[in-house]
Structures are given as structure tokens and as C-alpha cells.
Amino acid sequence: MTAYLDNAATTPLRPEALDAMLPFLTEHFGNPSGSHAVSRRAKQALEDAREVVAAALGCTPSEVVFTGGGTEADNLAVFGVDGTVACTDTEHHAVLHSVQARGGRVVPMADIAEVDADLVSVMLVNNETGVINDLPRVRGLLHTDAVAAFPWVDVAAAAARADMISISAHKFGGPKGVGALAVRSHVKLKPLLQGGGQEADRRSGTHNVAGIVGMAAAVAATVAERAAAVERVGRLRDRLADGLLAAVPGAVETGDRATKVAGNCHLRFPGVESETLLVLLDEAGVCASAGSACASGALEPSHVLTAMGIPRGEALSSVRLSLGYATTDADVDLALKAVPDAVARLRS
Amino acid sequence: MSRVLVAMSGGVDSSVTTALLLADGHEVVGATMKLWGGDSDSGCCSVSDVEDARRVAQQLGITHHVFNFGADFDAHVVEPYVQAHAQGRTPNPCVECNRHLKFDRFLRRALQLGFDAVATGHHAQVVRDGGGRYRLRRGADAAKDQSYVLHMLDQAALARTLLPVGAMTKADVRARAAALGLRTAAKPDSQDVCFITSTGGRAAFLGDRIPLRPAPVVDADSGQSLGTVPAVELVTVGQRRGLGDAGDARRRYVVAVDQAAPQVTVSSTPPTTTRLGVVDVTWTDQPIGEGTRVLVQCSAHGAPATATWDGGGVVFDEPHRVVAAGQSVVLYDGDDVLGGGMAA
Numbered sequence: 266m267t268a269y270l271d272n273a274a275t276t277p278l279r280p281e282a283l284d285a286m287l288p289f290l291t292e293h294f295g296n297p298s299g300s301h302a303v304s305r306r307a308k309q310a311l312e313d314a315r316e317v318v319a320a321a322l323g324c325t326p327s328e329v330v331f332t333g334g335g336t337e338a339d340n341l342a343v344f345g346v347d348g349t350v351a352c353t354d355t356e357h358h359a360v361l362h363s364v365q366a367r368g369g370r371v372v373p374m375a376d377i378a379e380v381d382a383d384l385v386s387v388m389l390v391n392n393e394t395g396v397i398n399d400l401p402r403v404r405g406l407l408h409t410d411a412v413a414a415f416p417w418v419d420v421a422a423a424a425a426r427a428d429m430i431s432i433s434a435h436k437f438g439g440p441k442g443v444g445a446l447a448v449r450s451h452v453k454l455k456p457l458l459q460g461g462g463q464e465a466d467r468r469s470g471t472h473n474v475a476g477i478v479g480m481a482a483a484v485a486a487t488v489a490e491r492a493a494a495v496e497r498v499g500r501l502r503d504r505l506a507d508g509l510l511a512a513v514p515g516a517v518e519t520g521d522r523a524t525k526v527a528g529n530c531h532l533r534f535p536g537v538e539s540e541t542l543l544v545l546l547d548e549a550g551v552c553a554s555a556g557s558a559c560a561s562g563a564l565e566p567s568h569v570l571t572a573m574g575i576p577r578g579e580a581l582s583s584v585r586l587s588l589g590y591a592t593t594d595a596d597v598d599l600a601l602k603a604v605p606d607a608v609a610r611l612r613s
Numbered sequence: 614m615s616r617v618l619v620a621m622s623g624g625v626d627s628s629v630t631t632a633l634l635l636a637d638g639h640e641v642v643g644a645t646m647k648l649w650g651g652d653s654d655s656g657c658c659s660v661s662d663v664e665d666a667r668r669v670a671q672q673l674g675i676t677h678h679v680f681n682f683g684a685d686f687d688a689h690v691v692e693p694y695v696q697a698h699a700q701g702r703t704p705n706p707c708v709e710c711n712r713h714l715k716f717d718r719f720l721r722r723a724l725q726l727g728f729d730a731v732a733t734g735h736h737a738q739v740v741r742d743g744g745g746r747y748r749l750r751r752g753a754d755a756a757k758d759q760s761y762v763l764h765m766l767d768q769a770a771l772a773r774t775l776l777p778v779g780a781m782t783k784a785d786v787r788a789r790a791a792a793l794g795l796r797t798a799a800k801p802d803s804q805d806v807c808f809i810t811s812t813g814g815r816a817a818f819l820g821d822r823i824p825l826r827p828a829p830v831v832d833a834d835s836g837q838s839l840g841t842v843p844a845v846e847l848v849t850v851g852q853r854r855g856l857g858d859a860g861d862a863r864r865r866y867v868v869a870v871d872q873a874a875p876q877v878t879v880s881s882t883p884p885t886t887t888r889l890g891v892v893d894v895t896w897t898d899q900p901i902g903e904g905t906r907v908l909v910q911c912s913a914h915g916a917p918a919t920a921t922w923d924g925g926g927v928v929f930d931e932p933h934r935v936v937a938a939g940q941s942v943v944l945y946d947g948d949d950v951l952g953g954g955m956a957a
Binding site for chain 1: 679
């Protein structure tokens with residue numbers, strides 16, 4: 266069997282998302298920007314979806330910009346505003362590299378509130394460690410990457426202070442290649458893409474209607490089940506993390522669990538290379554990850570762990586087991602057997 | 614049958630290696646080492662090469678992994694390469710990559726993962742003799758033979774190494790790849806050092822890392838100054854190109870490089886020697902005794918010369934061109950590698 270424990274990378278498509286999408290991949294193929302009956306059917310679905318997403322993000326429907334995923338949403342936020350930009354040193358690369366490309370400042374989380382910039386970007390939940398951040402008060406605009414937060418955190422409440430919020434559908438049971446940026450109405454946003462002026466001139470390009478409809482279905486399901494999922498998956502995660510900490514000598518948990526989302530189990534096994542461990546886990550049917558992969562697929566030392574002050578060698582001994590809405594007891598059971606076996610083999 | 618981890622570079626040789634091992638009934642997994650994160654023409658490290666390797670693995674239906682050995686590559690290959698140039702030696706980074714990466718880091722990881730052996734697409738042969746000892750032999754295709762860059766393999770490494778394309782000609786390898794429909798069948802052979810681009814060359818690479826100093830070129834025959842070379846760090850004893858023009862159309866060779874001065878001395882007489890000191894020697898099996906007759910090869914595809922091992926170097930039968938310090942010197946018995954080291 267396979268234990269899929271890489272839900273922070275992506276999640277399986279929710280059945281309700283697939284069901285919602287299928288008509289828009291078949292009979293309702295219209296371009297929502299048209300004016301005839303076929304277009305109108307697509308346009309209606311698009312605007313229904315926008316209302317669902319807006320409610321989940323705590324903004325108005327007209328403040329929702331649909332994008333081609335979380336990376337585009339983050340880029341749109343960082344490149345879309347005039348003036349100076351800054352972010353923390355634990356951001357996802359979609360924010361980090363965008364801020365660096367704009368010549369912005371990258372500072373530790375502890376210093377971010379003091380940075381004088383026109384836009385500051387602070388992620389709501391770290392994608393590697395699962396640590397939940399308190400969003401700071403800042404002088405200028407505040408953007409938050411809520412991609413890793415959405416499955417577990419009431420983003421509308423937690424990001425109420427943010428002027429822009431990014432989400433990505435495939436992290437919570439929606440399809441890949443679709444996301445959204447909530448842009449509060451007072452933000453003057455320039456588009457990244459020039460073209461037909463869709464999304465109120467904020468994101469040109471024909472809408473990915475099926476993807477957007479699928480995302481909305483996944484949003485609705487996630488919001489409806491969130492409290493129960495946090496409790497159920499949190500228990501699974503605790504069983505997994507506690508079991509591994511007990512079974513693997515020297516294992517260290519990354520981050521204070523009380524400050525982490527329910528689906529994150531991030532551990533370090535000093536003396537074991539994560540690249541090697543992942544190969545053995547893969548052979549044992551456990552799908553996990555470590556750090557982020559570069560273009561070639563090679564593992565890179567995590568800038569997040571480095572920023573947390575974890576030494577490079579130890580950062581390269583980490584593994585992230587991320588649980589999701591579909592994770593079961595059987596997944597945890599397999600990991601509880603496979604991980605200690607693999608670590609013991611590598612240490613022998 | 615054994616479990617074999619193939620080092621897939623994304624080239625045709627390692628692609629066919631993988632196919633041959635599968636055809637022989639081995640359990641095969643592929644892995645590509647990511648070694649270099651900087652600019653590269655193609656070499657063995659670029660993203661497109663990893664993609665080629667991955668696609669070949671998919672085509673052959675095997676698992677493929679990517680191992681990031683970039684830090685090891687920097688520490689064991691790139692940095693020593695830069696330092697060698699700074700100190701006036703002429704390094705052979707491919708040899709160091711084989712020594713430290715393919716047949717050490719990669720091999721150790723394979724064993725850790727429970728593989729019985731590693732395989733690469735090198736054109737050389739591992740032969741087990743009657744006494745159960747392993748020999749490293751030249752590849753069947755003399756023009757493509759790579760035994761020279763594998764001379765550091767010892768019995769432990771040879772016992773765990775498979776080089777199946779070493780028994781084939783390059784033409785046969787390409788024909789096999791084409792017959793299997795592998796996407797790498799017509800891919801050009803990799804050339805030169807993978808982390809040096811053809812556009813910038815060594816000068817650009819080294820110039821970003823160490824100061825390159827111009828040096829006067831002096832003709833030993835006439836004492837005349839022939840101009841300057843832009844970087845003494847890039848000049849090698851025996852070199853005959855890029856030395857400026859004395860105006861008399863005579864070919865000149867570098868006979869001495871004085872890094873301290875700095876000064877380059879050239880002569881129209883090619884520099885020769887009768888003895889070559891060899892340091893940091895490794896042996897494929899037992900060390901050979903003083904007085905052993907050997908064939909000596911001092912470049913990847915150079916003709917071997919007859920000589921006698923004197924315990925710390927070789928004494929040539931005939932005067933031999935001078936070999937730049939840092940170049941690999943490989944000793945053969947017929948077609949079998951005895952061992953090798955670095956020109957002192």
C-alpha cells in the first residue's frame with residue numbers, strides 16, 4: 266500500500282470538486298467573457314465561484330482575482346503595487362524571489378513589523394514547518410501568502426488585517442493551476458499580464474472556468490469540514506509525531522507543535538541524509554518530502570530551516586510528513602513502521 | 614540478478630547502460646547526480662540533462678532519483694580545480710569527480726540504499742580474473758576508451774562497479790539506443806569540463822574566482838621577449854597555442870611557467886624529459902614493484918609510452934614530452950590499468 270503524506274505539496278482532488286468541474290470540461294465549455302447563452306452559463310458559474318471564495322477569504326466578490334495558482338497570486342501581489350517591498354526570510358520562493366527580483370528587503374520574522382516598505386509580505390503558515398504566524402501591523406500594505414494556511418486556518422479571520430491574500434486550490438482538494446488573490450478595494454493593483462482585461466483589468470486571459478469552479482467546490486468543502494478536519498487530522502499528526510519521536514533515537518521536532526497547523530509533522534533525524542531517507546521511504550510506500558526541490562528535482566537545503574537557525578547539516582536531515590483531509594489511520598500506521606525502519610537501516 | 618543503481622547522466626552511454634542491465638535481468642534504479650548549479654553548456658549537470666535521464670528512465674519503466682551532491686562537487690572538484698590553477702598546476706576535474714563523486718559519494722549512497730552495485734556509462738571494462746581479482750581494462754572502442762579517468766578504482770570499488778557499454782563500440786551504443794527508441798540516441802557526446810561554458814571558457818570561470826595575472830613570454834632560444842599572455846594561471850607546460858606571435862612563423866612550446874615572477878618561457882624545441890615523478894598514486898590491486906615495466910599514459914587519449922616504474926615515478930625508454938604538474942599519469946599492463954596518480 267501507499268501512505269501519501271505529502272499533502273503540503275499537493276492533495277488529491279476532492280470528489281465534489283471533480284463533480285463540479287466535469288460539466289465545464291464538457292457541455293458548459295463557454296468563454297465567460299462572451300455575451301451569448303453558452304457564455305452566460307460559464308459566467309454564472311464563475312461568479313458563483315467568486316462569491317464562495319470571497320466569503321472564505323473575508324472579502325467582497327469584486328475583490329477576488331482568479332489566478333493560475335498560488336505562485337501567480339504571490340507574484341501579482343508583489344509586482345502589482347508601486348513602491349518598496351519587503352518580506353520575511355521564511356517566505357515561499359514565490360514571494361521571496363519576487364521580492365528579491367524587485368530589489369526589496371528580506372528580513373527575519375522578528376524584524377518584519379519594523380520594516381519601512383510600501384508592501385510587506387508575511388506568510389500566514391509556513392509551508393515547510395507548518396508554523397502559524399501572527400500577521401504584524403505594518404505601515405504600508407500587507408500581503409499574506411495563505412496557501413499553506415487555507416486547509417487548516419480560518420483565513421478570513423486570521424488574515425483580516427491583510428490587504429491581499431493568496432490561496433492555491435490544489436492544496437485543499439481543488440485542481441492544480443488555479444488560485445486566487447484577494448485584493449481589497451483600496452489597493453491599486455497593476456496587472457502582470459496584458460491582454461483582454463479580464464478580472465477587472467487585474468488578470469487578463471480567458472478564465473479557467475472548470476478549475477475555478479473546482480476550486481470553489483473545494484473551498485466550500487474545506488470550510489464546512491475545517492474544524493472537524495483540524496481535530497481529526499491533528500490527532501493523527503500527534504500520533505505520528507509522538508510515535509516517531511519515541512521510536513527514533515535523537516529525533517527532533519521542528520517548531521512548537523502548539524503553534525503549528527494540524528497537518529504538519531516536520532522532524533529531523535540527525536546523522537541521516539533526507540535524500541537517502543526519502544528513497545527508502547518511497548520504496549516502503551511512504552510519500553514524503555524534505556525542503557523544496559529545484560528545477561532538476563534535486564533537494565536544496567531549506568532556507569526556512571536555515572532562517573530558523575537550524576545548522577545546515579541538520580537541515581539536510583529533515584523530513585516533512587504532511588497530512589491532509591484524506592489521510593487515514595492506515596497511512597499513519599505505515600509511516601510509524603517505515604520511518605523508524607529506514608532510519609535504523611541508514612544508521613547501521 | 615542483482616540490484617543495480619545506474620548513474621544516469623542524461624547521455625546516450627548511461628541510457629544504454631540502463632537498458633542493457635534491464636535486459637540482463639537486473640533490478641535497476643536510475644539516479645542522476647546534480648553536481649553543478651552554475652552555468653553549463655550541457656555537461657552532466659544541467660536541468661535538461663536531468664530531464665533526459667528521467668525520460669529515459671520512464672521509457673524503460675524504472676524508478677529515477679535525483680541526488681543533490683552540489684556541495685560535495687564544490688568541495689572536491691570545483692574548489693580544488695580553482696586552487697590548482699592558482700598554484701600553477703593543470704588539474705583534471707573529471708578524474709576528481711570520478712574519485713570523489715561517482716565512485717565514492719554515489720557508490721556509498723547506493724550501498725546504503727541496499728544496492729549490490731553501481732553502473733555508469735564509461736567506456737572501460739571490469740574483468741574478474743581467474744584468481745577472483747578485479748581488473749580495470751580499456752574499453753573495446755579504443756577511440757572512446759575512458760579507463761584513464763577511472764584509474765583510481767580499487768578492488769573494493771571495482772567489485773561493486775558495472776560498466777556494460779565498455780564492451781561495445783560507441784557506434785554500437787548509438788545503434789542500440791536508436792533501436793530502443795531512446796531519446797538520447799543522437800545526443801552529442803559531452804565535451805570538456807562540465808562546469809566551464811564554451812562561451813566563457815576557463816578564463817571567464819577562473820577570472821570570477823581568482824586573480825588572473827598577465828605574464829611576459831620569453832623565448833629561451835633567443836632570450837627575446839615575445840609579448841605577454843593575459844593569464845599565467847592558464848598556461849600549461851607543453852602548450853603551443855595562444856602564445857602570441859614572434860613574427861617568424863616558428864612553432865613554440867611552453868617549457869617553463871614561473872608563477873611567482875610571473876613569466877612564461879617558450880622554446881621551439883618541445884620540452885622533453887626521461888623521468889616523470891608521480892604523486893598521490895592509487896592502485897587497482899596490489900602496488901607494483903620497483904623495476905616493473907609499464908605503459909604510461911599522460912592524457913585522456915594520448916598514446917602510451919613504455920617505461921619502468923622506479924617506486925616514485927616512471928623512467929621513460931625514450932625522451933617523453935614534459936607533463937604538466939597536476940595531470941593524471943596512468944600506468945597500464947597491456948590494456949589493464951595498474952594504477953595512477955598525478956604528475957609531480
